[in-house]
Amino acid sequence: MSFAETAERRLLSSVAGHLGELTWDVDADGYQRLRVPATANVDQLLRLLLRRGLEPALAASLLDRFESRPIERALIAWDIAAGSLLGNDDAALAARVRGHLSPLKQLGTSPTAAVPRDRVPALIASAIAIGERPLPEGSSPVPSLASVAALRSDDAAGIQAALAFAETAALAHLPSLALAYAQILWHRLAAPAALDRLIEIALDFERFDSVPALPVPDPRSLPRQTYFAVRVALAQLDTATAAGILEQVSTHPAAASLSDDPALAIAKVELGLLRDEPVTQAAIDRIEAIAPNLATWRYASRVVAEVRMELAPASTAIWVEGFLTAFGNDMRVWAQAGFHDEARAELRRLASREIRYQPWDPDAWRALAVFVDDATPVEVELQQRSAAQLARALG
Numbered sequence: 001m002s003f004a005e006t007a008e009r010r011l012l013s014s015v016a017g018h019l020g021e022l023t024w025d026v027d028a029d030g031y032q033r034l035r036v037p038a039t040a041n042v043d044q045l046l047r048l049l050l051r052r053g054l055e056p057a058l059a060a061s062l063l064d065r066f067e068s069r070p071i072e073r074a075l076i077a078w079d080i081a082a083g084s085l086l087g088n089d090d091a092a093l094a095a096r097v098r099g100h101l102s103p104l105k106q107l108g109t110s111p112t113a114a115v116p117r118d119r120v121p122a123l124i125a126s127a128i129a130i131g132e133r134p135l136p137e138g139s140s141p142v143p144s145l146a147s148v149a150a151l152r153s154d155d156a157a158g159i160q161a162a163l164a165f166a167e168t169a170a171l172a173h174l175p176s177l178a179l180a181y182a183q184i185l186w187h188r189l190a191a192p193a194a195l196d197r198l199i200e201i202a203l204d205f206e207r208f209d210s211v212p213a214l215p216v217p218d219p220r221s222l223p224r225q226t227y228f229a230v231r232v233a234l235a236q237l238d239t240a241t242a243a244g245i246l247e248q249v250s251t252h253p254a255a256a257s258l259s260d261d262p263a264l265a266i267a268k269v270e271l272g273l274l275r276d277e278p279v280t281q282a283a284i285d286r287i288e289a290i291a292p293n294l295a296t297w298r299y300a301s302r303v304v305a306e307v308r309m310e311l312a313p314a315s316t317a318i319w320v321e322g323f324l325t326a327f328g329n330d331m332r333v334w335a336q337a338g339f340h341d342e343a344r345a346e347l348r349r350l351a352s353r354e355i356r357y358q359p360w361d362p363d364a365w366r367a368l369a370v371f372v373d374d375a376t377p378v379e380v381e382l383q384q385r386s387a388a389q390l391a392r393a394l395g
Contacts, residue, residue: 022351077100112209170201176216223263273307
């Protein structure tokens with residue numbers, strides 16, 4: 001096997017001219033070597049998906065575990081179709097995914113969001129009609145969409161459990177499944193925490209059509225809207241628009257509410273990075289002070305990793321590997337790493353490892369951005385490849 005053959009098996013062609021920097025002789029890490037027993041429960045599968053991406057074998061096992069919950073299974077299937085490069089050996093899984101998507105097709109899914117904002121009522125009605133169904137024994141309790149739709153606004157424990165699972169699912173690269181829980185909680189109960197979680201997941205995975213219409217009149221309305229708008233601009237590398245938004249809201253009568261908002265503070269740090277402004281240890285200290293949950297806050301952890309690369313370029317590979325271990329591959333982390341030639345040799349090893357042992361992961365292939373002057377052809381092919389795969393699954 002070679003990298004060229006690996007690319008061919010994943011139906012990639014444009015990347016072939018950018019594989020010369022890689023080295024096949026590299027070992028897998030502990031998570032990639034770990035053999036998964038056939039009896040692995042939902043908790044174990046989600047933890048491995050976090051690091052290994054939507055590996056076809058693990059994804060198929062997860063579909064099995066959700067056999068009794070057809071809507072949840074359909075959401076997982078949508079994420080597999082959109083987020084994993086199924087190859088020549090994955091025809092059976094591709095066929096399963098197409099079949100499992102049926103409930104979402106009936107609801108009115110789209111190529112940009114499994115459950116668009118205007119289809120949430122239909123999602124709730126379908127979940128309630130199916131009702132509560134248990135998962136196989138051996139896993140921690142996973143709230144069903146039906147149970148979430150039946151929650152009362154005074155059931156703080158139930159709401160928290162649903163949001164906790166949404167966070168776990170999002171970290172496991174299952175944003176559609178995660179979003180459905182937050183969408184239902186927001187639509188049924190108008191829980192602000194659900195809206196914040198919904199926005200964070202939608203921003204991380206660019207599922208913007210899942211987000212309800214903003215503004216929402218509450219004390220967090222201005223910070224929330226500003227954060228969302230700034231991060232959308234940053235996702236498009238449009239720093240001028242992001243800076244303009246911040247300048248515009250600085251004169252708003254409620255601008256004082258922006259100064260202590262943790263999410264917006266982190267977005268401002270990322271804006272500074274993208275504008276090549278000098279970075280300092282103070283930026284990291286600030287983020288760590290306002291975001292103590294860096295172990296699970298993917299966005300904050302990513303920005304911290306990128307700042308650390310700027311402060312200590314020779315240690316770039318250390319910060320990249322730390323992020324990979326905690327959250328899996330991320331195109332922004334790899335892109336930032338590409339600015340640091342001091343770490344090129346170590347990054348070559350990491351990129352080679354990720355592509356060799358996780359070829360189903362689109363963001364692993366995006367590691368090639370480290371070694372090319374213009375990564376646009378690679379990015380375009382990966383986007384087109386994923387879009388075509390999802391279209392076939394929904395067709």
